[in-house]
Amino acid sequence: MTWEAVIGIETHVELLTRSKMFCGCPADFGAEPNTNVCPVCLGLPGALPVPNAAAIEWTASLGLALECEISPRSVFHRKNYFYADLPKNYQISQFDLPLCIGGRLEVDGGSGPRVIGITRVHLEEDTGKSTHTGAGGRIHDAEGALIDFNRAGIPLVEVVTEPDLRTPEEARAYGQALRAIVLALGISDARLEEGSMRFDANVSLRRPGADTLGVKVEVKNMNSLRSLQRALAHEIARQTALLDAGEVVAQETRHWDEEAGRTSSGRSKEESSDYRYFQEPDLVPIEIDASEVARLRHALPELPGDQQGRLVEAGVDEIAARTIVAGGLVGLLDAAVTAGASARGAANWLAGEVTAHLNRTGEDPSTLPLDGSGLAELVAMVEGGELSATAAKEVLSGVLAGEGGPRSVAADRDLLQVSDEVSLAAIVAEILADHPDEAARLAAGEERLVGFLVGQAMRRSGGRADPKVVDRLIREKTGR
Amino acid sequence: MDPADLTIAEAGTRLRAGDLTSADLLHAVRRRASMTEAVLHAYLNIDHDGAAAAAAAADEALRRGDDRGPLHGIPVALKDNMVTRGLETTCSSRILAGYRPPYDATVVERLRAAGAVVFGKTNLDEFAMGSSTENSAYGPTRNPWDPDRVPGGSSGGSAAAVAVGSAFAALGSDTGGSIRQPAALTGTVGMKPTYGLVSRYGLIAFASSLDQIGPITRSVDDSVTMLAAIAGHDPSDATSYRGGYPDFASSMGDGVAGLRIGVIRELSGEGIAADVSAAFRATVDALVAAGAEVSEVSLPSTEYALSAYYLIAPAECSANLARFDGVRYGPRLPGSSVEEMMAATRADGFGPEVTRRILLGTYALSAGYYDAFYGQAQKVRTLVVEDFRRAYAEVDVLVTPTSPTTAFALGERADDPLAMYLSDICTIPSNLAGDPAISLPCGLDSAGLPIGFQVLAPALGEPVMFRVAKAVEELVGFSARPALASSEGAA
Numbered sequence: 001m002t003w004e005a006v007i008g009i010e011t012h013v014e015l016l017t018r019s020k021m022f023c024g025c026p027a028d029f030g031a032e033p034n035t036n037v038c039p040v041c042l043g044l045p046g047a048l049p050v051p052n053a054a055a056i057e058w059t060a061s062l063g064l065a066l067e068c069e070i071s072p073r074s075v076f077h078r079k080n081y082f083y084a085d086l087p088k089n090y091q092i093s094q095f096d097l098p099l100c101i102g103g104r105l106e107v108d109g110g111s112g113p114r115v116i117g118i119t120r121v122h123l124e125e126d127t128g129k130s131t132h133t134g135a136g137g138r139i140h141d142a143e144g145a146l147i148d149f150n151r152a153g154i155p156l157v158e159v160v161t162e163p164d165l166r167t168p169e170e171a172r173a174y175g176q177a178l179r180a181i182v183l184a185l186g187i188s189d190a191r192l193e194e195g196s197m198r199f200d201a202n203v204s205l206r207r208p209g210a211d212t213l214g215v216k217v218e219v220k221n222m223n224s225l226r227s228l229q230r231a232l233a234h235e236i237a238r239q240t241a242l243l244d245a246g247e248v249v250a251q252e253t254r255h256w257d258e259e260a261g262r263t264s265s266g267r268s269k270e271e272s273s274d275y276r277y278f279q280e281p282d283l284v285p286i287e288i289d290a291s292e293v294a295r296l297r298h299a300l301p302e303l304p305g306d307q308q309g310r311l312v313e314a315g316v317d318e319i320a321a322r323t324i325v326a327g328g329l330v331g332l333l334d335a336a337v338t339a340g341a342s343a344r345g346a347a348n349w350l351a352g353e354v355t356a357h358l359n360r361t362g363e364d365p366s367t368l369p370l371d372g373s374g375l376a377e378l379v380a381m382v383e384g385g386e387l388s389a390t391a392a393k394e395v396l397s398g399v400l401a402g403e404g405g406p407r408s409v410a411a412d413r414d415l416l417q418v419s420d421e422v423s424l425a426a427i428v429a430e431i432l433a434d435h436p437d438e439a440a441r442l443a444a445g446e447e448r449l450v451g452f453l454v455g456q457a458m459r460r461s462g463g464r465a466d467p468k469v470v471d472r473l474i475r476e477k478t479g480r
Numbered sequence: 481m482d483p484a485d486l487t488i489a490e491a492g493t494r495l496r497a498g499d500l501t502s503a504d505l506l507h508a509v510r511r512r513a514s515m516t517e518a519v520l521h522a523y524l525n526i527d528h529d530g531a532a533a534a535a536a537a538a539d540e541a542l543r544r545g546d547d548r549g550p551l552h553g554i555p556v557a558l559k560d561n562m563v564t565r566g567l568e569t570t571c572s573s574r575i576l577a578g579y580r581p582p583y584d585a586t587v588v589e590r591l592r593a594a595g596a597v598v599f600g601k602t603n604l605d606e607f608a609m610g611s612s613t614e615n616s617a618y619g620p621t622r623n624p625w626d627p628d629r630v631p632g633g634s635s636g637g638s639a640a641a642v643a644v645g646s647a648f649a650a651l652g653s654d655t656g657g658s659i660r661q662p663a664a665l666t667g668t669v670g671m672k673p674t675y676g677l678v679s680r681y682g683l684i685a686f687a688s689s690l691d692q693i694g695p696i697t698r699s700v701d702d703s704v705t706m707l708a709a710i711a712g713h714d715p716s717d718a719t720s721y722r723g724g725y726p727d728f729a730s731s732m733g734d735g736v737a738g739l740r741i742g743v744i745r746e747l748s749g750e751g752i753a754a755d756v757s758a759a760f761r762a763t764v765d766a767l768v769a770a771g772a773e774v775s776e777v778s779l780p781s782t783e784y785a786l787s788a789y790y791l792i793a794p795a796e797c798s799a800n801l802a803r804f805d806g807v808r809y810g811p812r813l814p815g816s817s818v819e820e821m822m823a824a825t826r827a828d829g830f831g832p833e834v835t836r837r838i839l840l841g842t843y844a845l846s847a848g849y850y851d852a853f854y855g856q857a858q859k860v861r862t863l864v865v866e867d868f869r870r871a872y873a874e875v876d877v878l879v880t881p882t883s884p885t886t887a888f889a890l891g892e893r894a895d896d897p898l899a900m901y902l903s904d905i906c907t908i909p910s911n912l913a914g915d916p917a918i919s920l921p922c923g924l925d926s927a928g929l930p931i932g933f934q935v936l937a938p939a940l941g942e943p944v945m946f947r948v949a950k951a952v953e954e955l956v957g958f959s960a961r962p963a964l965a966s967s968e969g970a971a
Contacts, residue, residue, distance in 0.1 A: 039581075039582065039583050042808060043803045043808075044563075044581065044582070044583075044808075044809070045563060045569070045571075045576070045579070045581065045684040045685075045803070045804075046562070046563040046581070046583075046585055046681065046682040046683055046684045046685070047681070047682075048680060048681050048716060048717050048718065048719075049718065050715065050716060050717075050718050051718065078799050080798075080799055080802060080845070082802065082805065082819065082822055084805075084807050084818045084822075087803065087808065088799075088802065088803045089802035089803055089805060090799050090802055145818070147807070274846055274847045276798075276799075276842065276845035276846055276847075276850075277845075278795060278796075278799070278845055278850075278854060281687075281688035281689035281719075281796055282685075282688050282717075282718060282719060283718050283719070284718055284719060
């Protein structure tokens with residue numbers, strides 16, 4: 001029997017504002033534990049929250065990019081629950097009056113473009129982070145817990161979709177598209193593996209065409225687009241097997257185990273949470289008038305859909321353009337073009353080697369030791385015959401390893417292409433002397449031997465010879 | 481006269497005349513405290529060293545010609561729910577025993593900047609929940625007029641200290657009358673400013689939308705002096721009023737001729753003790769004689785205000801007090817899981833009244849009951865605001881007795897929460913509305929206990945409120961002193 005999956009995704013995005021959501025503490029990553037803290041983000045008695053205006057603007061911008069309506073008046077609520085990481089034991093969040101309502105995002109999961117409804121985009125504060133010490137690092141057998149409150153109070157945007165997604169591929173495409181928007185807006189580094197962008201998905205199955213929804217399972221802990229896709233595929237298969245066997249799906253929260261490749265039951269939800277939301281009395285409502293919305297809309301940067309179209313128009317092929325947009329590399333591409341590179345030439349490197357490097361290392365594009373002029377220089381060296389394609393790859397990997405600009409890396413590693421005729425003529429003479437038979441057959445008209453001899457010369461030069469010059473010299477010497 | 485019995489204004493004059501130093505003033509309140517504290521227990525914590533250093537610095541500054549104004553060198557007390565850097569702040573709760581905050585509340589910073597000498601932290605009902613200062617984990621405060629009676633609450637420690645002369649002035653916090661009711665019961669002047677006029681940053685919250693810090697003093701002039709020092713926008717408090725605030729004393733001394741004064745019908749008849757009612761009426765008659773136009777005004781919603789308050793305040797407190805869990809500060813009890821540790825710590829750390837209100841608030845906010853309780857209470861709050869707005873279209877200020885009774889006996893209402901809650905019936909409506917109000921003494925009852933007279937004004941109506949209060953002060957000419965202070969003074 002066939003089943004249709006109904007998927008909704010909640011995405012949390014940590015904003016890259018300079019300071020935290022409700023205090024002036026730095027919102028940086030990677031500081032010594034509990035150094036970016038103050039009475040406010042520690043929830044000390046008497047401390048009061050003061051909202052971060054930039055976080056509110058950025059959230060509204062994300063809402064506008066997702067074609068949401070911006071609420072003229074929205075309020076913060078307290079979401080009450082006890083949690084060791086949560087300094088006040090309530091989280092300041094938004095409830096029934098969120099900042100942005102009712103948007104849309106077009107995605108293509110391989111079966112053509114589809115519009116996914118965005119229910120809401122709202123703003124809240126992040127919690128601290130616990131580390132369980134001793135034993136296996138899990139809660140049960142831990143000797144103790146260490147809590148780092150540096151993350152507590154970092155602004156967190158939550159984007160909630162309608163249950164409009166149907167396949168794991170579509171979910172991944174959605175995650176990718178949303179990430180590209182966030183990157184284009186520059187409001188987060190959206191690093192999944194560091195948790196600055198995280199997904200929870202709700203999955204239920206039903207008969208195709210049915211109006212009602214099946215029992216919903218919430219899947220958590222997916223820290224890459226790939227695991228989002230895999231987790232959903234696994235969960236759909238699991239529920240399908242249950243339903244096919246005539247069993248019922250339990251409503252619960254399940255955690256994705258990346259290594260085992262399966263979901264496992266988390267704390268069951270038989271005890272449904274009562275967050276006892278009520279309006280945060282320490283804050284006044286957020287008021288955003290129409291002129292403010294117009295100003296924010298006007299200030300929106302070029303969004304991924306437009307970036308994609310522009311790159312294709314500039315001669316970049318469609319797949320490379322998509323990779324560059326999704327990877328947040330458009331800025332680097334534009335800088336390279338400004339520095340004189342062709343869009344197509346620069347794009348090939350970005351979509352290929354650079355993306356592969358980022359995927360491998362998990363580095364952030366903004367921290368790459370490669371800038372637009374460096375990339376333009378690399379493209380120019382290849383196009384000008386100073387570097388062979390093979391050598392250029394090696395140069396780029398040196399640049400990405402922080403060894404310097406392309407020209408200096410090429411020089412240091414002795415990779416500059418040899419194109420001066422005197423040295424190449426010497427090599428050609430040696431090759432012809434070593435292969436008298438082939439040289440004679442070429443001279444007699446066996447044209448395909450040019451390739452063989454050029455190859456030999458290339459090998460002898462360590463790949464640095466300019467093949468065009470070598471080709472010409474061989475023909476001259478053999479009279480072809 | 482013992483310098484401890486001076487008003488701030490009088491002490492300031494003597495200070496500048498060179499008759500007294502700040503160290504002398506500090507000595508006077510220390511001496512008074514040493515003679516009364518064993519009975520009163522107004523203070524939880526006296527900062528002898530810090531106060532001595534501050535007084536010496538104030539004297540030194542004055543010698544240099546650096547005069548910070550009317551509070552310069554004046555010893556004041558703080559209710560122990562305002563955080564003081566490095567100085568233990570417990571809210572009279574075991575759950576904060578030994579807690580030394582790493583920062584000063586904005587009001588504390590402002591008092592220090594004005595040259596005031598912080599003498600100590602005063603007793604209160606635990607987390608400011610109560611009307612008698614009996615709900616303190618460290619023992620009750622007693623009323624200096626009669627130690628068998630309560631000083632009112634929850635700012636009972638501050639009120640008792642000011643009444644007896646172990647502080648020239650004190651700050652209290654008023655969520656449902658916690659400044660004005662104890663002021664009434666101790667014969668002092670207690671005022672609650674317009675919501676937002678004084679920063680709440682560093683005030684350990686009870687119910688955020690109702691809490692306001694205000695002064696307890698021995699004169700209306702001193703009340704203005706204290707308010708002027710602590711009022712004004714604070715960027716650390718998002719609910720802090722951003723506009724400029726009025727000159728509070730601008731119309732003081734103008735008298736009440738031509739002013740329209742409304743007597744709230746629902747809060748001046750039934751349920752008010754006979755002596756209180758008589759003193760209140762006599763004061764109103766004096767105002768009429770002084771030229772005020774007095775009329776009776778009806779605020780029908782006041783009937784429901786108490787119920788609404790006892791849903792809204794506990795609801796907010798249930799969230800505000802959630803942070804006291806043993807994870808980051810304060811005592812921690814063991815437990816085999818984080819949840820058990822938190823539950824054990826909280827069960828042990830909070831007293832019965834606080835526990836009662838947390839449970840009440842948790843229930844009022846819980847799914848399925850929200851609309852019936854909290855949501856309904858918020859609607860009543862809106863009605864109260866509208867009632868006041870209508871009333872202020874007709875009159876300039878409203879007046880009521882501050883408390884339906886004078887000081888009651890210790891233990892009398894301790895086991896009857898509802899009877900205790902009725903102590904605040906006259907004060908609660910202005911907290912729901914966020915409007916300013918002041919209580920000042922208007923006489924003594926047959927047992928010789930002070931009676932409070934309350935003046936209420938619309939938001940930012942402090943000038944007209946003080947104007948009426950000043951007139952009442954002059955008309956009544958209240959000069960009685962509490963037994964503890966006068967017996968000591970006679971000795």
